[in-house]
Amino acid sequence: MTDVDAAGARELGILIKATQAALNQRMDEALRPLGLTVAQYACLSNLHAEPGISSSELARRTFVSRQSMNVLLQALEKQGMVERAPEPGPRRERAALLTSRAQTSLAQAETAVADVLARMLTGLDPTQRDALRAGLTACRDALLDV
């Protein structure tokens, strides 16, 4: 790898961090009026996409430790947003489900987040979006496989 490649690679690393930081900040601003944090939104969104998954599975999908996800879930449980099955499943997991109140809250959150994402993608035509998706997928996969 040449020097210019190395410099460009470092720039890309910083760019990934900067973009994620900006996106997180905007999402936080958009979700705060709804009383949700970004982590809570991610939790609810994943539970909506796949109801009944366990806390550990949820942790993996939101890129946090299962301990952190557990305290997050407990907070959401106190707020009446999720209900957890009292009876553990085959692998000791307790299924989590959204309450109807969480469904409506999540719907509002989804539109707020959609606005942020639409703003982020302003100026990128479908071809460019596909290129971005392909590039990020390649980066992620290259970093993930052991």
Place this chain on the structure above:
Amino acid sequence: MTDVDAAGARELGILIKATQAALNQRMDEALRPLGLTVAQYACLSNLHAEPGISSSELARRTFVSRQSMNVLLQALEKQGMVERAPEPGPRRERAALLTSRAQTSLAQAETAVADVLARMLTGLDPTQRDALRAGLTACRDALLDV
């Protein structure tokens, strides 16, 4: 924005988060043997690129609060990695500089990080890298400008 666009946008948001999480994890693994955290590396790297900048400026460039950067700098000072000017500048800022020990430590860190970045970009030709850079830049800028 159509439904498929919205779904694609959400996928992109998750992809940015996933890529950044994977990159951070690999960097952490690569830097741990050197006794550096990712935040510390970012701090040293920015100080190397622009010696003498203030703690607040450093905080902005590494996407953390200036309070967090201050405790980070104090830790690096205790380790003999940075020296801070005792005399504050015109705006009360205290310039930070790398010690020679930090220079050598940073050099090792740079090669370790370069390996991670090279791995990340495996499978992307220069054209694809340019497209990725352009896409991320557009996303970041669209989210940043008020």
Place this chain on the structure above:
DNA sequence: GTTGTCATGTCAACATACTGACATCAAGTC
């Protein structure tokens, strides 16, 4: 000169996330 504004550095309190450790239970292995 006085005032208002802004950025820095710093202190305190709080929130969040992580690691390490342990018990539990299912499923495979011998």
Place this chain on the structure above:
DNA sequence: GACTTGATGTCAGTATGTTGACATGACAAC
């Protein structure tokens, strides 16, 4: 059956990061 392996949930301790608040000093406006 006895054993190991792997995944989950949970407790405790710690590290890290954030917000809020305040004092300080420079600069511009008046």
